[in-house]
Amino acid sequence: MPAFGIISHRVLFLTGKKEIFGNIGIIYAMASIGLLGCVVWAHHIFTIGIDVDTRAYFTAATIIIGIPTGVKIFSWVGSIYGSLNTTFILYYWVFGFLFLFTVGGLTGIILARSSLDIVMHDTYFVVAHFHYVLSIGAVFGIITGLALWLPIILEINYNNLLFSIQFLIMFIGVNLTFFPQHFLGLHGIPRRYREYPDFIFGWNRVSSCGSIIRFISIIILIIIIWETLVAKRKVLFFLGKRREWIIRVFSISSRYSMKT
Numbered sequence: 001m002p003a004f005g006i007i008s009h010r011v012l013f014l015t016g017k018k019e020i021f022g023n024i025g026i027i028y029a030m031a032s033i034g035l036l037g038c039v040v041w042a043h044h045i046f047t048i049g050i051d052v053d054t055r056a057y058f059t060a061a062t063i064i065i066g067i068p069t070g071v072k073i074f075s076w077v078g079s080i081y082g083s084l085n086t087t088f089i090l091y092y093w094v095f096g097f098l099f100l101f102t103v104g105g106l107t108g109i110i111l112a113r114s115s116l117d118i119v120m121h122d123t124y125f126v127v128a129h130f131h132y133v134l135s136i137g138a139v140f141g142i143i144t145g146l147a148l149w150l151p152i153i154l155e156i157n158y159n160n161l162l163f164s165i166q167f168l169i170m171f172i173g174v175n176l177t178f179f180p181q182h183f184l185g186l187h188g189i190p191r192r193y194r195e196y197p198d199f200i201f202g203w204n205r206v207s208s209c210g211s212i213i214r215f216i217s218i219i220i221l222i223i224i225i226w227e228t229l230v231a232k233r234k235v236l237f238f239l240g241k242r243r244e245w246i247i248r249v250f251s252i253s254s255r256y257s258m259k260t
Contacts, residue, residue, distance in 0.1 A: 003097065003141025004030065004072060010094050010144050011079045021078035022071065029068035029075075036065040046114045047121045055114040062112035069105055073098060089160050092167045093144035100140060100174070104132030107182065122192075125185020128178045136174050143221070150228065158228040166224060170217035176210025 008020055020026055042050065042058040076098060080091075107129040111117045120126060151157050180203040189196055196204060 001030070001034070003101075003138045003144075006141045006145040007076060007094060007097055010090055010148060011076050013148060014090055014094065015079055020075055022075035025071050026075050029071040032068040033065060036061060036068070040065055043112060043114075043117065046117045059112055059114050063109060066105060066109050066112075073102060073105075089163050089167070090144065090147050092164060092171075093140055093147055096167065096171050097137060097140040097144060100132050101137040103179075104129055104134075104137055108133065120185055120188075122190055123185035124181040124189050124191055127191050128181035128185065131178045131181075136178065150225075154229075155234070156228055156231070157233040158224055159231075162220070162224055162227070166217055166220040169213060169220065173210050173212075173214030173217050177207050177214055178210070180204075180206045180210075 008026065011020055040058060040062045042054065043062045046055055046058075076094075080094070107125070111120065111126065111129055147158075147163065184200055184203050184207075187200055189200055
């Protein structure tokens with residue numbers, strides 16, 4: 001949920017608009033996700049032996065929660081459509097978040113069906129799903145916030161080229177790590193097992209290589225932050241014509257928060 005707010009703020013900054021496309025829908029979608037999140041908890045425990053009617057209810061409720069999530073995705077995409085600078089680093093992180101969170105949401109719809117969840121319970125498919133949604137989606141949202149708020153708060157600018165390279169390495173790393181795990185889960189490979197059959201050795205090797213790449217990207221991110229603090233480049237070089245956009249977006253955000 002915090003990542004949703006960060007992405008909404010980033011979209012406002014990138015597009016320079018007064019509000020996000022489908023602003024009212026975004027508000028209701030956020031409230032719906034919060035409320036529905038309180039009544040879908042049993043999709044984590046489909047395999048404990050609950051009766052068929054209860055499983056049918058929680059299956060339906062879990063699938064329904066995908067509707068407000070889709071509303072948010074389409075509103076963000078609709079807001080970004082036709083905007084100006086597609087080479088800006090924040091675009092990369094926003095689109096990376098949208099892609100990863102959408103993939104995680106689609107696999108969540110699959111696991112929402114109790115019949116499929118029972119088959120794929122405690123397999124790598126589940127691991128891939130919740131990492132795409134939480135571990136990756138939330139982290140990309142946080143780094144997106146860092147990419148904008150770091151220059152604003154500290155009034156110094158990072159190396160835009162180095163940050164772009166770091167995004168590319170991290171995006172490739174996380175997808176190489178977790179996307180192959182969908183295939184491992186479909187083969188019925190359970191998680192938390194040290195040994196596995198030889199026929200899925202290739203996918204495990206790809207996933208391991210992706211984890212190493214992802215670790216390297218985190219090291220590069222730490223280096224970027226350190227280099228930013230040492231170089232102390234003025235923030236005006238980073239903002240350029242967007243300086244007045246930041247003032248406007250923050251003023252809009254503050255008024256919007258007061259109204260809600």
